[in-house]
Amino acid sequence: MIRGLYSAASGLISQQRRHDTITNNIANIETVGYKQNTTPLRSFNEMLLSMTGVDGQNSNKIGTWTGNVFAEESLTYHLQGDLTETNNRNDFAILSNIAVDDLVFDQSGKAVRANGEVVFQPQAYFTLQNAQGEARYTRGGQFSVTSEGYLTTNTGDYVLGTNNEPIQLPAGTSLDGLVLTSDRRLVTSTGEDTGLQLLISRIDNPNDLIREGDGNFRLAEGTAEPITEDDAVEVRQGYIENSNVDVLQASVDMMAAARAYEANQKIVQYYDGTLQKTANEIGRVG
Amino acid sequence: MNSSMIKALNSMNSYQLKMDLISNNVANMNTVGYKSKSAVFEDLLTTMEQQPEGFSRDGRLTPLGFNQGWGSKVTGIATDFTQGPLKETGVLTDLAIEGNALFEVTVDDAGTLAYTKDGSFQISINGNREAVLTTNQGYPVQATLPDGSQGSIIIPDGYALKIEADGNVYGVNERGAQVSLGRINLVNPVRPDGLVQVADNLFSVATGANANEVVNRIIPDSQNRIAIRQGFLEQSNVDYTKEMTDLMKVQRAYQLAARALSSSDTLMQLANNLRNN
Numbered sequence: 001m002i003r004g005l006y007s008a009a010s011g012l013i014s015q016q017r018r019h020d021t022i023t024n025n026i027a028n029i030e031t032v033g034y035k036q037n038t039t040p041l042r043s044f045n046e047m048l049l050s051m052t053g054v055d056g057q058n059s060n061k062i063g064t065w066t067g068n069v070f071a072e073e074s075l076t077y078h079l080q081g082d083l084t085e086t087n088n089r090n091d092f093a094i095l096s097n098i099a100v101d102d103l104v105f106d107q108s109g110k111a112v113r114a115n116g117e118v119v120f121q122p123q124a125y126f127t128l129q130n131a132q133g134e135a136r137y138t139r140g141g142q143f144s145v146t147s148e149g150y151l152t153t154n155t156g157d158y159v160l161g162t163n164n165e166p167i168q169l170p171a172g173t174s175l176d177g178l179v180l181t182s183d184r185r186l187v188t189s190t191g192e193d194t195g196l197q198l199l200i201s202r203i204d205n206p207n208d209l210i211r212e213g214d215g216n217f218r219l220a221e222g223t224a225e226p227i228t229e230d231d232a233v234e235v236r237q238g239y240i241e242n243s244n245v246d247v248l249q250a251s252v253d254m255m256a257a258a259r260a261y262e263a264n265q266k267i268v269q270y271y272d273g274t275l276q277k278t279a280n281e282i283g284r285v286g
Numbered sequence: 287m288n289s290s291m292i293k294a295l296n297s298m299n300s301y302q303l304k305m306d307l308i309s310n311n312v313a314n315m316n317t318v319g320y321k322s323k324s325a326v327f328e329d330l331l332t333t334m335e336q337q338p339e340g341f342s343r344d345g346r347l348t349p350l351g352f353n354q355g356w357g358s359k360v361t362g363i364a365t366d367f368t369q370g371p372l373k374e375t376g377v378l379t380d381l382a383i384e385g386n387a388l389f390e391v392t393v394d395d396a397g398t399l400a401y402t403k404d405g406s407f408q409i410s411i412n413g414n415r416e417a418v419l420t421t422n423q424g425y426p427v428q429a430t431l432p433d434g435s436q437g438s439i440i441i442p443d444g445y446a447l448k449i450e451a452d453g454n455v456y457g458v459n460e461r462g463a464q465v466s467l468g469r470i471n472l473v474n475p476v477r478p479d480g481l482v483q484v485a486d487n488l489f490s491v492a493t494g495a496n497a498n499e500v501v502n503r504i505i506p507d508s509q510n511r512i513a514i515r516q517g518f519l520e521q522s523n524v525d526y527t528k529e530m531t532d533l534m535k536v537q538r539a540y541q542l543a544a545r546a547l548s549s550s551d552t553l554m555q556l557a558n559n560l561r562n563n
Contacts, residue, residue: 021354026539148499208348211355221349
C-alpha cells in the first residue's frame with residue numbers, strides 16, 4: 001500500500017546491521033590480528049511500476065523504482081595492522097606487502113587494471129589445522145606450546161609447518177631457545193636447524209575468506225599456496241600485529257548509523273501520521 | 287536486534303579483565319621476581335546467516351552468507367618471562383638468577399615441587415632444630431646434597447653462606463674453613479605454558495602436564511648463560527610506562543564500547559517509540 005513505509009522499515013534493519021558490525025569492530029580493538037569489517041548496503045532490484053489500465057485502456061508505465069535497502073555482505077578489510085614489540089618469543093607477526101604486476105594498491109587493498117579488472121592485494125596468513133583436521137588461516141600470531149611440544153593458537157588449533165604437519169618442538173627445547181630466520185625456519189640459538197619451518201599461505205583474493213571467530217578464517221573456494229621467495233612477506237618473532245580497526249572511523253560510523261536509524265524511524269512515524277489521517281479523518285462523517 | 291548490546295557487553299567484560307591485569311602488574315611493581323602478565327584477546331564465534339543464490343549479484347565481493355561476530359573474549363593470560371633488573375642488597379641469603387631459570391622448592395612434607403623466581407631466601411629453623419634455607423614463606427629450597435641425594439640445604443652452626451654462580455653452596459666459618467653444603471637446583475621452563483602461577487609467587491606444573499616435559503633441570507654454566515648472583519635480588523619486570531600506556535589504551539577502548547552500548551540503547555528506544563501516539 002504505502003511503499004515508503006516498507007522502505008523505511010528496511011532502512012531501520014540495515015542501519016541496525018551496520019551498527020552491529022561497528023560494535024563488533026569496537027569490541028575487537030585489542031584483538032591481535034583482527035581485521036576490521038564493514039557492511040556495504042545495496043538497494044533492492046529495480047522494479048517497473050505501471051498504472052493498472054482503466055476501462056480497457058492499456059496500462060501506463062510510470063517508471064522504475066528501487067524501494068528497499070539491505071545489508072548485502074559482511075566485508076573484511078584484510079589490511080596490514082601495526083606491529084608492536086612484545087619481546088615474548090611466543091608471539092609472531094606477519095608483515096605482508098605482496099606485489100602484483102606493478103599495480104599500486106589503494107588504502108582498501110584494491111587496484112584497478114587498465115582493462116577495468118579489479119584486483120585485490122593477496123595476503124599472507126599463518127596456516128592452522130583445527131580439531132577436525134581442516135585448514136584454517138589466521139593473522140593472530142600469539143601462539144603457545146603444549147606440554148607435548150606442539151605449537152598451537154590459544155584456542156588449541158595446531159600451527160602447520162611447510163611439511164603440512166603440525167609443528168612440534170623437539171623435547172627439551174622451548175621457543176625461548178629458538179630463533180626464527182628470515183626464511184621462517186626455526187633454528188637453535190647456536191644456529192642448528194630443527195627442520196621446522198612455518199607454513200605461510202598466500203591467498204590471492206582475501207575476500208574469499210570466511211570469518212569463523214577466534215581469529216580464524218576458512219577459505220570458501222580456490223586454494224592457498226605457500227608463499228615463495230618473491231613475495232614480500234616477513235614474519236617477526238617477538239612482535240604482534242595489532243587489530244586494524246580504525247577507532248576514529250568506527251566512532252564516526254557508529255554515530256552516522258545511529259542517526260540514519262533515527263531518520264528512518266521518523267519517516268515511519270510520518271507515514272503512521274499519514275495513515276492515521278487517512279483512516280480517522282478523511283473518512284470521518286460529520 | 288540487541289546483538290549490538292551483547293557485543294558491547296562481551297567486550298566490556300574482556301576490557302575490564304585486561305584493566306584488572308594491568309592494575310595487578312602495577313601493584314606488583316616492587317614484588318621480587320614478579321613477571322608481568324598480559325591478556326590474549328580473540329574475537330568471539332561468528333554466526334553465519336545463509337543467503338539464497340539470488341544474493342550473488344554483480345559487485346558482490348565475498349562468498350554467499352552474511353556473518354557477524356559477537357565481540358571479543360580473553361582466551362589466555364600470557365606471562366612475560368623476560369629478565370627483571372638485578373638489584374644489589376648485600377644480604378647473603380638474597381639470590382638472583384641471571385637468565386631463564388627458576389628455583390625449585392618443596393611445598394609440603396611429601397616433597398611436592400614448585401618453582402619460583404623469587405630469591406629473597408631466609409634461614410628458618412625446621413622441626414629438627416636445623417637451620418634450613420627457605421623462601422620468604424618458609425618453603426625449603428630444594429638442592430642436590432654433596433652425597434648426591436635431594437634435600438634442603440642445612441647450614442651448620444657458626445657458618446655463613448657462600449653461594450657461587452653455578453649454584454654450589456658452601457658454609458664458611460670465622461677461620462675461613464669451607465664445607466660443601468650442596469648445589470641449589472635450577473630448572474629451565476621448557477614449556478612455560480605448562481606452568482600455572484599459584485600463591486606466594488610460586489609456579490606449579492599444571493594438572494595433566496608431565497613435569498619432566500614442562501621443566502628441565504639445568505646446571506648454570508657459561509654455555510647456557512645462566513648464573514646465580516648472591517647478594518642480589520631480581521626485581522619485578524613490570525615496565526611502568528608500558529603499563530600506563532596500555533591502561534590508557536584499554537580505558538579508551540572500554541569507553542568506546544560503553545558508547546556503543548548506550549548508542550544501541552538509543553536505537554532500542556527509537557524502536558520502542560516507533561508508534562508515537
